[in-house]
Amino acid sequence: MFSTEQLTIPAVPPENAMAGVPEHVLKLLNRLHAESVEQESKISRDDFNERNMAEVMRDKFIALDRDKAQYVYALCRAIGARTIVEAGTSYGVSTIYLALAAAASAKAADGGRPARVIATEHEPAKAARAREHWHECGDAVTNVIDLREGDLLETLKENLEDVDLLLLDIWTPMALPTLKIVQPKMRHGAVVITDNTVGSAKSYKDLLEYLRGPGSNFINLTLPYNQGLEMSIYLPH
Numbered sequence: 001m002f003s004t005e006q007l008t009i010p011a012v013p014p015e016n017a018m019a020g021v022p023e024h025v026l027k028l029l030n031r032l033h034a035e036s037v038e039q040e041s042k043i044s045r046d047d048f049n050e051r052n053m054a055e056v057m058r059d060k061f062i063a064l065d066r067d068k069a070q071y072v073y074a075l076c077r078a079i080g081a082r083t084i085v086e087a088g089t090s091y092g093v094s095t096i097y098l099a100l101a102a103a104a105s106a107k108a109a110d111g112g113r114p115a116r117v118i119a120t121e122h123e124p125a126k127a128a129r130a131r132e133h134w135h136e137c138g139d140a141v142t143n144v145i146d147l148r149e150g151d152l153l154e155t156l157k158e159n160l161e162d163v164d165l166l167l168l169d170i171w172t173p174m175a176l177p178t179l180k181i182v183q184p185k186m187r188h189g190a191v192v193i194t195d196n197t198v199g200s201a202k203s204y205k206d207l208l209e210y211l212r213g214p215g216s217n218f219i220n221l222t223l224p225y226n227q228g229l230e231m232s233i234y235l236p237h
């Protein structure tokens with residue numbers, strides 16, 4: 001496994017992946033990713049035990065790695081994703097990528113469904129800070145985001161349809177219950193992206209068995225990003 005950020009051959013410069021995105025948004029994303037990486041480097045292995053994980057993570061970004069976020073952005077653009085569900089928003093870093101992509105997809109489609117990113121966060125302080133970050137981006141981002149505060153197993157029950165993409169960036173025990181709520185609202189060809197499916201394979205056992213089992217209606221690929229990134233395409237008969 002490798003991270004694309006560790007490639008020794010010349011890779012596409014990150015700014016190219018986000019061509020057309022305003023400079024102030026790119027600067028903000030750089031700042032937030034740097035803050036997230038710095039925070040994570042200070043978390044010790046012992047901090048991650050099951051007992052106090054929620055407590056340790058209460059004020060942490062744990063943002064999706066930048067190369068993964070850029071991949072998800074590109075994927076959303078490729079499939080024209082306009083209705084996107086984000087399970088686990090934290091301080092709203094990945095949400096910015098999703099909002100930019102949904103807005104661009106809606107603009108390209110010129111009519112039909114509007115851009116909509118349904119974000120989810122149950123920590124009020126995180127939700128408040130996420131809103132500040134989105135505000136810094138401007139209307140193009142804030143207009144698209146529907147942040148649902150509270151337990152996503154409740155907040156995702158209503159007002160959800162035609163989902164093009166689901167980002168599962170949530171505590172592992174929540175992943176399968178979340179998918180089961182969103183799946184009936186997913187369109188044919190919708191994509192589910194799940195973070196860290198190699199690094200956390202044991203904890204994701206139930207989700208991965210569900211996605212990869214016979215008759216699941218998903219085809220699956222494990223992408224070789226750091227700790228793995230699962231791409232599952234929903235193709236019901």
Ligand SMILES: C[S@@+](CC[C@H](N)C(=O)[O-])C[C@H]1O[C@@H](n2cnc3c(N)ncnc32)[C@H](O)[C@@H]1O
Pocket residue numbers: 061062063064087088089090091092093094095120121122123126150151152153169170171174
């Ligand atoms: C890995 S972080 C999300 C990072 C974010 N996607 C990003 O890239 O910036 C997961 C988040 O899910 C939130 N969370 C955990 N359980 C939740 C639940 N039941 N309902 C809503 N949010 C939850 C946590 O508070 C945490 O902020």
